Amino acid sequence: MLDGTSQIKPQQRRGRGAHSNAAGRYERHTRQGLDDGWGTLDAEGEALRTHVTVDAARRVITRNNSPDIPFDRSVNPYRGCEHGCVYCYARPSHAHLGLSPGLDFETRLFAKADAAARLRAELARPGYVCAPIAFGTNTDPYQPIERDWRVMRGCLEVLAEARHPVTITTKSHLVTRDVDLLAAMAADGLAKVAISITTLDHRLARGLEPRASTPGRRLAAIETLAAAGVPVGVMVAPVIPALTDHEVEAILAAGARAGAVEAGWILLRLPGEVAGLFRDWLAEDMPDRARRVLNRLREARGGRDNDPRFGHRFRGEGPAYELLAQRADRARARLGLKGRAGPGLRCDLFQSPRAASDQLDLFG
Template sequence: MSKPLIHKGRGAVSNAAGRYEKQRSQAEDDGWGSLDVDLPPLATEIIVDASKSVITYNDSPDIPFDRSVNPYRGCEHGCVYCFARPTHAYLGYSPGLDFESRILVKPDAATLLRAELGKRQYRCAPLALGTNTDPYQPLERRQRTMRDILEVLRETRHPVGIVTKSALIERDIDILAEMAGQGLASVCLSITTLDRRLARTLEPRAAAPERRLETLTRLSEAGVPVGVMVAPLIPVLTDYELEAIVSAAKRAGAISAEYILLRLPLEVADLFEEWLREHYPLKAEHVMNRVRDSRGGKVYDPSFHRRLRGEGVYADLIAQRFGLIRKKLGLERGLPPLRTDLFRKPAAGGQMSFDFFE
């Protein structure tokens, strides 16, 4: 009989090999209760990412940015639904527990960013941070990679939009407030649920829901434009909270709201369903049926536009509810556009060129 790998403080309940691996393994009880003992805490392993570049470009028609920076690969937050989990398979790791415990860091991300911004052919456009894994995950407290990146962006007056689940972003309010005063920065806090008990197993190392709302308020009071991202909205499990989350965010200072319906690409589908059957067995079938209802009978549809909002009766109902609450609260205008006309390329050696002072 197989047993889930339950590690306190971790989201996934297994560590199955990625889709490119030829071998699979599974823990089995030998009849002597060998799987009944408590599992030890799963330590986080830091791996240096030797990437030669840091800006990733995309031409997706359903997202509002064409470039992003991800200082980390993998995420300690351990959100079981994270659509980025399958990327760990490219590295030879599992999208399960490996994704949240074997983290690749880019200690020279700021240096690489400076070099790329200084290239003659570079043209300024808003840079997105937190689009794949959270740039303010727990490791950032020691690594301070995001702080270094923001220093470069402030120096070059480069616009940036950040999405995070972490209260750690408050550490950098000084930089963000200064940039926001120039129209160069905005932040979205991702809030999945207001239920602390659910959040503890769903996204175990992310900030508690009420702490994220507090962060919204602190950023707003500092003059940083802030919004809420209800992401993901999970059928049956959290969909009833849609109006409550948006309303709470509005009270906390949000001036915009967006949502993304649960996405389950590749290995995430099995990981999420496995988590459901372990923690919410009586709701598991209902949740998965609603997921399929919104994805044309499948667990996931990667088509542009449909991948974020889904389709069908259930998806349309969610869209109508969201439209109504956003209109009622006056959150339709969204975050203000970021300026690109202030950008100044960094000079070689880290010194600004003379036109910085013009």
């Protein structure tokens, strides 16, 4: 983990989202930078680099019983995310690894290099019952390191072979690399994609989500997928009160023009360490709006930064939230966009894949 709980110098964290690297909540000790009189704290230091470690997970399908989300299983090819979205609700998961939810989350990454083989084995187990698998529920499967590691591509190949339904949520144009697989699966009702767009303001996006695709590239991804016959949705996520909430209609309209057929939105969530990281970002990048943003968010969260209760995590409360919900619903209806549930994916085509250790059929 990077040293220090103090703010990392801007020149070191250039192109990153978080401003600090405080220890996670489970650590017994914290570390603080100390000026030793030799000017070491004034040194510019090298820019933070991305380090990737192989994650030898024994299983890759994660199950859940949350009433807040429309799926019961998901796969995350990577831990940590180089996109560096400062608001990312997945940041606290790095604390379970003994790392910081701050800059460690976006620079100390873990790739499940054998995820495709693990996925194949799990799908081939006797008694496996098919239901859509969601990707992009925690960290982005198409973050920059996917260009080289191709873990997501391998998982898609397994799902295509098994004719297994899949949903993908991403902020990356890189998803279009796999349009060949996605188009073939979509033709059989086995795939759909949601592109998440927080803002259409390129400058704001660069600060909020520094290594994600630009808003324009994400809209281009919607166009490419739609042209290939892949059902694609636009997700306005997260909606940040007093900062991006005025863009909801514009983002939905831009997505519809690009070819989106579904739409959804989620209010900003600040679980665990994310609250402090987001407050730091506001104080430095948006000091004139910081108080208003936080006050508006707390009004929609019952006076708190975050509401972790099942059934409430993805929703808000109060007049401002209800007005936002009405605006989004009316815009969606006006544009002819379906809700996120949209058309269901087929599960009746599933064929258990051949396990890696299986021998070839005699006449296969």
